[in-house]
Amino acid sequence: MLEQIDFAAIRLTLELATTSTLILLVVGTPMAWWLARTRSRWKGVVGALVALPLVLPPTVIGFYLLLTLGPHGTIGQFTQWLGIGLLPFTFAGLVVGSVFYSLPFVVQPLQNAFAACGDRPLEVAATLRAGPWDRFFTVALPLARPGFITASILGFAHTVGEFGVVLMLGGNIPEQTRVVSVAIYDHVEALEYAEAHVLAGGMLVFSFLVLLALYSRNSRPWT
């Protein structure tokens, strides 16, 4: 029933979600650490910027990314100067979009996890001769482990579920930017309800299982 093109969409979705989650963990950890510990007056501004994708329509994010990454945008000109061409309508472009789109879903659980361990374990580590980096890797990271699990699951699942940003920024190129959510849209447009059912039902089951895992592990998914 599903064609080659649908399996390609599933594979592409999983690759996109995995790549984006890994990048988000690397980028989000220092942001979350800073947000959890800073007393800077910029904390509110940065926190609000990180949370923006929670409330903005994905088309807004997609629209601005399209402009910035496009041939006349600052980043677009920069990537052209670097010789890697333009990012819109490529897999790399989708990754950039997903990272913005899913940022709060990774940063907020990490920030809460860092805040929850408090200063005391780090002070203890300092009195036991551990320097700042040492304290971060041997105390803060292990204690924030539940936050990392939550952040990874939410970041991955949320990227799997994205549609608007993909459509604006990636279009619908099979094996490059055609992810499952777009494939479902195409099937429905073509009145291929059977195929749409298989993909949509699969997404439903997948999302439910992810959230079930999250909620049974911890009654408060944000910590």
Add this chain to the structure above:
Amino acid sequence: MSTPPPIIPDADGVIAQFLVRWPGFALEVDLRRPGRGVTAFLGPSGSGKTTLLRCIAGLEPQGRGYLVFKGEVWQDSGRGLCLPTHRRPLGYVFQEASLFPHLSVRRNLDYGRRRAARSQPGPHPVALEQVIALLGIGHLLDRMPDRLSGGERQRVAIARALATSPRLLLMDEPLAALDQARKAEILPYLERLHDELAIPVLYVSHSPDEVARLADHILVFADGRIRAAGPARDILARLDLPLARDKEASSFLDGQVLAYDPAYELLHIQVPGARLWVPGAHRPPGARARVRIQARDVSIAIGVPGASSILNVLPARILEMGASEGPRLLVKLGLAPPGTDAAAFILARITRQSRDRLDLTLGQQVHAQVKAVALME
């Protein structure tokens, strides 16, 4: 931080001058202590004890001051010098045990020990085996912290601090979070620490009892300043300090067992200026014994009192009478037979009426009737 801290040749011990200002709180202290013995910071909460300890550890970034330990400058804010906490060779025991929950007891102990060994190469004066034996935690090494009782956790935390071979040990109310039974469990370990390891200790507490058992020297804090300083026994017997107003105001005497009476289960103990009968289990003659006498258990008699159930009636001289607290007041008595100098003091809490009825005056020779003497373990 590649240049070693400058050495001041003839400095020994701890010199700490700190100034901390927060809204509604100011700490201003100038402290000098020798590099040995247990110094207690005593005072009510909010009086600055913990803040000073944190300043000495380098944990208060706002703390401006000057700190020299055994000739090494750890902090000199005027010259912009401040050794970060992890470069100060100290051990810190927090009020709550704060073990790393993701590490076993053994790995908690190793955490500081390994890092300290790397930063101060050479032989370590405190061996891990010694610390484990001292605190009796040998059977706990493979447990995770959440499988330990509160008392065990605090013992491991103390061991963890000691395992770094600290040159200065800071303890912030290490017993405050524990109930009476757990306190009784840990106190003997702290006493052994005092007796067996030659590490200077700064010990924050608000319990005169604890301090009486552990401290050689006491600093009394109030409102961010040091109000009084001196040898433990003298400070605990001062009537002008808030300690004396404590309901449990007590005196502590160090003595030696003279004999044990198995029939009545009483120890005969020689303290400076007096001999006491104290209920207790057998101890060999010559053993050291510290006793505590609560001020409310001491009454004053003029002349030699007649037959009484009270075991300990001691010749004493009135040295000082405190200000009245409601109907009562504290009297400081020197234990001394007539014609000798007082060698030790005890406190008596009596009513103002009794003072006036007996017409008590300074220097008067009286008898102290001691209703109860507690032997401290």
